[in-house]
Amino acid sequence: MKKLSFFIKSCIFLCVLGILTIFGLYTYAYFSPKIELKSANQFFIYDNEEKIVYEGSQTTEWVKLEDISPNLINAVISVEDKNFYQHKGFDYLRIAKALFNNLKSRNIVQGASTISQQYIKNMYLDFDKTWSRKIEEAFLTLELEMHYSKDEILEGYLNTINYGQGNYGVENASQYYFNKSAKDLTLEEATILAGIPKSPSNYNPVSNLEKAVKRANLVADSMVKNEYITEEEKAKLNYSNLNIVGKRKTNNLQTLMYYQDAVLDELKTLDNIPKSLIDSGGLKIYTTLDLKAQETLENAILNNMDENTNLEVASVIINPQNGGVSALVGGYDYAKSQYNRAISSKRQVGSTMKPLLYYAALENNFTAATTFLSAPTTFTLANDKTYAPSNYNNKYGNKEITMAAAISYSDNIYAVKTHLFLGEDMLVNMAHKMGIKEKLQANASLPLGTSEMTMLDFANAYTTLASGGYKKDLHFIKKVEDLNGNVLYEYKGKKDLVLNENYVYILNELLTSTYNSAFIDYNTPTVMSLSSQLSQKYALKTGSTGTDCWIVGYNKNHLMLVWNGYDDSSEVKVSDGTISKKIWLETTESLMQNKNNTWYTAPKNIIGMPLNAITGKYDESSKNSNIFYFVKGSEPGSNNEVLVSKTAEAE
Numbered sequence: 001m002k003k004l005s006f007f008i009k010s011c012i013f014l015c016v017l018g019i020l021t022i023f024g025l026y027t028y029a030y031f032s033p034k035i036e037l038k039s040a041n042q043f044f045i046y047d048n049e050e051k052i053v054y055e056g057s058q059t060t061e062w063v064k065l066e067d068i069s070p071n072l073i074n075a076v077i078s079v080e081d082k083n084f085y086q087h088k089g090f091d092y093l094r095i096a097k098a099l100f101n102n103l104k105s106r107n108i109v110q111g112a113s114t115i116s117q118q119y120i121k122n123m124y125l126d127f128d129k130t131w132s133r134k135i136e137e138a139f140l141t142l143e144l145e146m147h148y149s150k151d152e153i154l155e156g157y158l159n160t161i162n163y164g165q166g167n168y169g170v171e172n173a174s175q176y177y178f179n180k181s182a183k184d185l186t187l188e189e190a191t192i193l194a195g196i197p198k199s200p201s202n203y204n205p206v207s208n209l210e211k212a213v214k215r216a217n218l219v220a221d222s223m224v225k226n227e228y229i230t231e232e233e234k235a236k237l238n239y240s241n242l243n244i245v246g247k248r249k250t251n252n253l254q255t256l257m258y259y260q261d262a263v264l265d266e267l268k269t270l271d272n273i274p275k276s277l278i279d280s281g282g283l284k285i286y287t288t289l290d291l292k293a294q295e296t297l298e299n300a301i302l303n304n305m306d307e308n309t310n311l312e313v314a315s316v317i318i319n320p321q322n323g324g325v326s327a328l329v330g331g332y333d334y335a336k337s338q339y340n341r342a343i344s345s346k347r348q349v350g351s352t353m354k355p356l357l358y359y360a361a362l363e364n365n366f367t368a369a370t371t372f373l374s375a376p377t378t379f380t381l382a383n384d385k386t387y388a389p390s391n392y393n394n395k396y397g398n399k400e401i402t403m404a405a406a407i408s409y410s411d412n413i414y415a416v417k418t419h420l421f422l423g424e425d426m427l428v429n430m431a432h433k434m435g436i437k438e439k440l441q442a443n444a445s446l447p448l449g450t451s452e453m454t455m456l457d458f459a460n461a462y463t464t465l466a467s468g469g470y471k472k473d474l475h476f477i478k479k480v481e482d483l484n485g486n487v488l489y490e491y492k493g494k495k496d497l498v499l500n501e502n503y504v505y506i507l508n509e510l511l512t513s514t515y516n517s518a519f520i521d522y523n524t525p526t527v528m529s530l531s532s533q534l535s536q537k538y539a540l541k542t543g544s545t546g547t548d549c550w551i552v553g554y555n556k557n558h559l560m561l562v563w564n565g566y567d568d569s570s571e572v573k574v575s576d577g578t579i580s581k582k583i584w585l586e587t588t589e590s591l592m593q594n595k596n597n598t599w600y601t602a603p604k605n606i607i608g609m610p611l612n613a614i615t616g617k618y619d620e621s622s623k624n625s626n627i628f629y630f631v632k633g634s635e636p637g638s639n640n641e642v643l644v645s646k647t648a649e650a651e
Contacts, residue, residue: 042282042483045260047289048324054166054260063171065155068182071190072170074228076158079194079219081115082226084154089116089145090138116141118197119157158182163196164204165246165335166257177205179245187229188237191216206246206335213239246335255298258330258340263287263476265343270489273480282483287476288324293317293591297327300586304579305332310566311576314341314455315583317591318559320463322493323472325456339567342455346438347565349458350449350543351410352550353427355507356461357447358403360430361418362503368510368628369616369636371400372417379420379444387444389416392544395523402616404628408513409523410542415447433498435460435471449543459561465507465539466554468600469499502603506629511539518613518626527551530585536592537599542577549577551584555598560588605632 045054065073077084083093113121120140144153163173170193174182178189185193195215196203205212220237223229263285267273273283301313317327330340339345361370374397378388389412396413397405406414419427424442431440437460438453440446456474464471472495480489513519515531525531526542536555543550549564549572562580565572592598602608606629612619613626616636628635 044284046286047291062159069185071187075190075194078222078226089141162200164200191219195219201338205244255329257334259328284481286479290326293327296590297587300583304582315562320466346452347548348545350545352543353449372414374401404513408519408525419447434464466559469504470495471498502631508539514540549580551580
């Protein structure tokens with residue numbers, strides 16, 4: 001009996017304590033500073049000319065609750081928070097019910113967040129699930145409820161919620177999806193919009209109309225259940241006649257959101273940036289985006305790819321002088337897939353890895369004229385393992401060929417011989433020295449690009465080569481300010497000279513052999529087909545694996561990488577590689593028109609000699625004559641000429 005009495009008293013005490021605690025929290029929230037709703041969730045993105053290209057939740061598109069269709073208001077309340085007008089920020093009965101159902105199923109099957117809670121959550125730049133963040137959000141929810149009426153909270157929520165495709169706020173979404181004001185939405189359109197916030201990338205009608213309609217029907221069911229519409233009204237809903245527009249009035253590039261997503265990803269990593277837009281009062285983000293470059297790249301993709309296939313694309317354009325990303329595409333169409341292949345997808349890079357190896361070779365006494373036998377070879381590795389790579393289409397010179405010729409033809413045998421001669425760790429160390437962050441495995445096939453990495457990570461190494469040997473921090477953001485113009489962050493450009501400028505110059509010259517007719521012999525340079533269409537001099541390298549097609553090309557002012565492949569790693573076709581080349585060519589040539597002096601100036605310690613492109617010997621009468629570049633003292637015939645000994649061919 002005493003135990004029962006103690007239990008009852010304990011329960012009463014805990015209940016009273018809970019009530020007093022809740023009362024205290026609401027009292028504390030009442031006396032806390034008022035949140036400014038119309039400025040708390042704004043962010044603006046500017047291009048490299050400081051022209052605005054994106055507005056997060058801008059006040060110019062803020063619409064009053066009375067200017068929003070009742071159809072949408074009723075749909076949102078019904079599906080998101082049916083007791084919105086009754087609770088004070090938290091629906092305690094709904095929380096208890098969700099907790100019971102989740103415990104019963106031993107899984108999270110039901111949520112209980114209210115519109116007020118979701119509104120506060122949307123005011124953060126990220127969605128950390130730490131306890132400190134949850135507690136902070138809870139306090140802010142109480143403050144919201146204490147300082148604003150329900151209509152004001154609902155108005156703010158509808159003007160800031162994410163409706164997919166880069167649309168924040170109901171007016172933006174209405175104009176984008178249906179080309180009409182939010183006050184004119186039909187019941188069908190309202191249920192479509194109300195269904196999007198649960199999963200903006202999956203339930204917006206541009207990405208997947210079928211899923212959007214299925215979700216809209218669930219919204220309509222909730223409206224019937226909550227007596228906003230009748231069964232007869234629901235039965236009359238007709239989604240087959242929806243006019244989905246999916247366009248903005250300005251900056252209507254279908255790939256621009258990939259760049260903007262990359263900007264916001266970088267923003268989250270910066271110090272001194274408030275993670276809460278409530279604290280910052282909104283942000284102005286100045287980027288390295290070149291809108292012309294982005295548009296040119298998108299047009300080249302649309303001109304050369306068929307939207308009816310599953311072939312995907314990723315590309316970045318970088319200014320090697322400062323490491324700023326001028327343009328980025330993470331897929332064929334953001335509306336269909338928001339997965340950003342340029343920054344998230346790890347793929348094999350193929351033979352575009354070889355230039356990193358050949359720079360290491362130049363630093364270790366190889367020259368552009370150093371020769372190895374190009375012939376089918378089986379290499380004996382450690383533990384008596386063997387490795388037998390082959391050249392593309394099984395083309396071999398069956399003779400000694402120069403490093404220049406090996407680059408021109410992308411000869412795999414020459415690359416592996418060089419790699420094993422230097423030691424397998426050499427390429428790993430050089431890749432990291434050039435800026436690649438991915439952990440690479442030291443193995444015999446590494447120079448053939450068998451390791452996987454993201455395009456942006458891989459671009460670090462090529463930026464180092466394109467800049468003349470200076471490692472740069474690739475970046476999207478130049479500066480961040482609050483809405484009052486106070487600078488919160490500013491990129492401080494730094495450049496570390498990590499490579500020898502002489503050898504970088506030689507390598508960059510070697511990479512022009514890929515379209516040089518002097519190398520036409522038993523094989524043809526890999527991008528010879530582009531030669532007649534190039535108006536300027538570029539370092540160019542292609543790469544392919546069974547599942548990936550790459551091309552990388554640059555001069556001192558422009559670096560561009562293009563990848564084509566399939567998300568399910570299906571085998572690529574030869575024609576897929578042709579598409580990559582065309583995208584690179586069209587984009588680069590368009591952007592480089594009328595720009596002079598884009599090639600590199602030879603360092604004083606460099607000399608050039610006319611030699612046979614294939615053999616590396618002096619041959620005055622040869623049609624294969626090509627200028628080879630050397631550091632003074634390493635050229636053939638000099639007193640200090642460095643001879644690289646050849647390892648015995650493995651059987």
